[in-house]
Structures are given as C-alpha cells and as structure tokens.
Amino acid sequence: MSITTSIQLTQSSRYRLHNNQLIPVTGYGTWQVPAEDASKLVYEALEIGYRHIDSAEIYGNQRECAQAIHKFCQDTKTPREDIWFTTKIWNDDHGYDETREAVKKIADDVKEYVGYVDLVLVHSPLTNKKKRLGTWKALQEFTKPNDHILIRSLGVSNYGIRHLDELFEWDGLTVRPVINQLELHPWSPQVKLREYCVRKDIHLEAYSPLTQGKKLNDPELKSLAQQSGDSAAAILLKWSYLQGFIVLVKSSDVKRMKENFDVLPPGKPDDDCTVERFMGKVDLDPGVLAKLNKPNSHDVIAWGGNDPTEYDG
Numbered sequence: 001m002s003i004t005t006s007i008q009l010t011q012s013s014r015y016r017l018h019n020n021q022l023i024p025v026t027g028y029g030t031w032q033v034p035a036e037d038a039s040k041l042v043y044e045a046l047e048i049g050y051r052h053i054d055s056a057e058i059y060g061n062q063r064e065c066a067q068a069i070h071k072f073c074q075d076t077k078t079p080r081e082d083i084w085f086t087t088k089i090w091n092d093d094h095g096y097d098e099t100r101e102a103v104k105k106i107a108d109d110v111k112e113y114v115g116y117v118d119l120v121l122v123h124s125p126l127t128n129k130k131k132r133l134g135t136w137k138a139l140q141e142f143t144k145p146n147d148h149i150l151i152r153s154l155g156v157s158n159y160g161i162r163h164l165d166e167l168f169e170w171d172g173l174t175v176r177p178v179i180n181q182l183e184l185h186p187w188s189p190q191v192k193l194r195e196y197c198v199r200k201d202i203h204l205e206a207y208s209p210l211t212q213g214k215k216l217n218d219p220e221l222k223s224l225a226q227q228s229g230d231s232a233a234a235i236l237l238k239w240s241y242l243q244g245f246i247v248l249v250k251s252s253d254v255k256r257m258k259e260n261f262d263v264l265p266p267g268k269p270d271d272d273c274t275v276e277r278f279m280g281k282v283d284l285d286p287g288v289l290a291k292l293n294k295p296n297s298h299d300v301i302a303w304g305g306n307d308p309t310e311y312d313g
C-alpha cells in the first residue's frame with residue numbers, strides 16, 4: 001500500500017505569511033553542523049533543491065551558511081530572493097541594547113553575502129519579560145531601512161501561550177511575529193499551542209521533526225513504515241507536512257539530505273500555498289495517520305527534555 005496517492009504540497013511550495021512573504025515549506029536545519037562543514041553542506045542542500053536555510057547565532061555557522069547561499073546564487077544565477085535565510089537571537093543577547101549588538105554581529109557575519117535576512121527569531125523565551133520585550137523593540141527597528149541590516153520578518157521560537165500573550169498585550173508592538181518555531185513531532189504535538197498560533201495567524205515551523213533520530217527505531221513507527229513501504233523518517237516528515245508545518249530537517253549526509261527533500265514531489269517554481277492550515281496537503285494513509293497521532297503526548301527531546309514553552313520566568 002502506498003501512503004502517498006495525491007500529494008498537493010511540492011518541493012517548490014511556499015506558504016504566504018501574514019506580512020505577504022513567501023516561505024519555502026522545507027528548510028535545511030543546521031544545528032550541530034560545524035562551521036567548517038556548513039558552507040559545503042549548505043551548498044549541497046541548495047544543489048539538491050532546498051531553498052530555506054535555518055541557522056542561528058548560537059550554532060556558530062551563520063556566516064558560513066550565508067557564504068554558501070552567496071556562492072550558490074552566483075554559480076547558478078539563482079536570484080537571492082529565491083532563498084530563505086533564517087537566523088536567531090540567543091538568550092544571552094536578550095534586552096534592547098544587547099539585541100541591537102547581536103543584530104550588528106549578524107550584519108557583520110552575513111550582510112556582504114546575503115544583503116538582508118528573511119527571518120530573525122527570538123531563539124527562546126528563557127530570560128524575563130523586560131528582556132524579551134526589549135529584544136522585540138530592537139528587532140522591530142531593523143524591519144525598517146537602517147544602517148546595519150534589513151530583517152524582512154520577525155518570529156519567535158519555543159514561545160508558549162504565556163510568552164505570546166505577553167507580546168500581543170505589549171503596547172509597543174508594531175510588528176507581529178509570523179512564525180513560532182517549535183519542537184513538533186507525533187510525540188510532541190503541542191496541540192493547544194498550535195491552535196493558539198493559528199488563531200493569531202502565526203505559522204508553525206517544526207524543528208526536530210525526526211526526533212533528532214531518537215525515535216526512528218520505535219517499534220510502532222517501524223511497523224507503520226513497513227506497512228506503508230516507506231522509511232520511518234519519510235513517514236515522520238509526511239506527518240509533519242500534514243499538520244501544515246514548515247518542516248526543518250537536518251542531515252550531514254548528502255544521501256539522507258536528498259531522501260528527506262524527496263519526500264515531497266517536484267513542483268512548479270511558483271507554487272504558492274495560501275494554506276488552510278491543518279488540512280491535508282500530503283495524502284497519508286488514514287490508518288497510518290491515526291496510529292501516528294498522539295495528541296496527548298508530551299515527550300520533549302530538545303532543550304534537555306525541559307519544554308521551553310512552559311518556562312514561567
């Protein structure tokens with residue numbers, strides 16, 4: 001039995017965010033990609049077809065990611081606008097002044113290669129209200145023309161409802177977040193938080209969609225994969241697309257990078273999904289989907305197993 005019969009999402013699909021930017025639905029993740037490997041691996045990801053690169057200041061590879069994007073665009077005459085580049089503000093850089101400095105560092109690292117940044121995320125809420133809002137105040141200023149670097153979209157990562165409420169209730173808010181990047185997979189489905197984000201027109205990015213490899217040998221998952229004639233990794237990625245997520249997946253192995261990308265079929269370059277999120281975009285066998293869904297599960301793997309969305313500081 002094939003698990004994909006009428007896939008609607010393609011490798012070229014992009015979701016339209018509330019600020020009208022179009023974000024590719026598949027991103028190449030670069031956590032734990034060392035700086036010395038990042039240029040080569042990101043270049044290879046772009047050659048495979050990935051058009052979305054997810055980096056962060058704390059990963060220590062944002063410069064190398066940007067260099068790879070620049071080289072790829074030059075070598076292949078690909079317009080810079082075709083590639084989405086994300087980086088993130090680390091916890092130590094929370095606060096108005098600290099975030100301004102962090103953005104200047106981003107400018108130093110990447111501006112000569114990519115010109116602007118598509119998306120900057122606040123990496124986590126793990127400081128305090130004053131610091132978080134100070135960070136947002138600073139980031140908002142870089143979404144307008146400035147002497148350092150233009151940021152086209154702002155988002156958050158690992159924010160729970162409390163942290164998002166705090167931002168939406170703040171009277172200084174002028175630029176609303178377009179994204180919440182969260183650990184999302186069948187064992188960490190975050191159903192309530194997702195529903196909140198949808199109500200606020202915030203798209204969800206799934207990080208660790210393969211559970212960092214930790215559940216790939218789960219007996220039930222392996223049996224579902226066997227039943228579907230697909231790999232365990234492919235089923236998890238299809239589950240993620242089916243939820244309406246933008247899926248960020250990392251591999252340092254070119255073969256696996258390609259396998260992960262090929263979970264969606266090739267598409268026309270201008271596929272623009274004005275999504276009805278949470279509606280099926282990948283036709284996964286309903287029986288397999290039903291068994292994969294664990295709406296009450298709360299098994300967090302990243303951040304030492306402490307769910308940052310529940311942080312109460």
Ligand SMILES: NC(=O)c1ccc[n+]([C@@H]2O[C@H](COP(=O)([O-])OP(=O)(O)OC[C@H]3O[C@@H](n4cnc5c(N)ncnc54)[C@H](OP(=O)(O)O)[C@@H]3O)[C@@H](O)[C@H]2O)c1
Binds near residue numbers: 123182211249256
């Ligand atoms: N905002 C945050 O707090 C946060 C936290 C974590 C991650 N992220 C972002 O999300 C991205 C993805 O998440 P992640 O790196 O944590 O985990 P992931 O993508 O779920 O899993 C990566 C692991 O799975 C292995 N793998 C990849 N493809 C595979 C396949 N087809 N078959 C078997 N194993 C496979 C990789 O090994 P090989 O490399 O050897 O292939 C690696 O060990 C990150 O790189 C980062 O950009 C963000």
